[in-house]
Amino acid sequence: MEKAGVLYEGKAKKIFETSEPGYLWVEFKDDTTAFDGLKKELLDDKGALNNQISSIFLELLAANGIATHYERLLDDKNMLVKRLHIIPVEVIVRNIVAGSMSKRLGVPEGTRLKQPVIEYCLKSDELHDPMINLHHIYALELASEEEMKSIQEQTYLINDVLVPYLEGRGIALVDFKLEFGRHSQEGVILGDEITPDSCRFWDISSGEKMDKDRFRRDLGGVTEAYREILKRLKEGES
Ligand code: 5GP
16 A cells, blocks of 8 residues: 555644555644634644544444444555545534533533534635525535435434444543445445544543543643543543
8 A cells, every 4th residue: 555645634643645546644643723714733743643542433333334434554644535526514423511502602611511512514615614404405406306315314313323432431422423425335334533632521430531632722731631531441442
């Protein structure tokens, strides 16, 4: 497997073409950004931690019959994934109120929701990922009704796998963001990453934040929290 030219460089990942058609090389960077790149820092080991954390979650989903773009780990900072045509819609799942939902609706952070909430945002840095609904998605032809039905079904299944898995490791899955894409043979499947950059994880006993909010809110101990997440995922594996 040879790494070829850069296809895309995002805030936290760099994507390369590979010698194998249909596959992409994903490098997880140490760069950490928040507020659309306004706050930026290099955090040693963050890339390697996110690469390993995401691989564990994506393998877990595959083991539960949920197809994802994940193929295999290449080394500590790099993974091989199937090439997808990413649908420009971020799918956000909330189990406990936090972040923008708390601000927008005036519901205190930590309020447990009676059922999961799914929100959609347009993937656009310039527009700061504005929230949209299914009517926007169909009217703007971002995805078809059939695709969104499949995405919604997969999203609930993913939440149903992740919540108990994390609870068993003393972690509450507060909310998270998913991205889906079209694969040439497999239809619409899960892409991107599942990491403390894209999820809110709270320690169940202390309530302590174990995710990127430590960076966004200047709480310190960012990589230590990510390392603790990886440790608990690995401990549970044995
Ligand atoms: P909120 O809407 O409260 O800012 O975020 C809800 C959840 O989605 C959080 O877990 C947050 O990390 C994740 N999320 C929302 N937007 C993005 C994004 O653009 N990139 C990443 N990596 N995660 C996001």
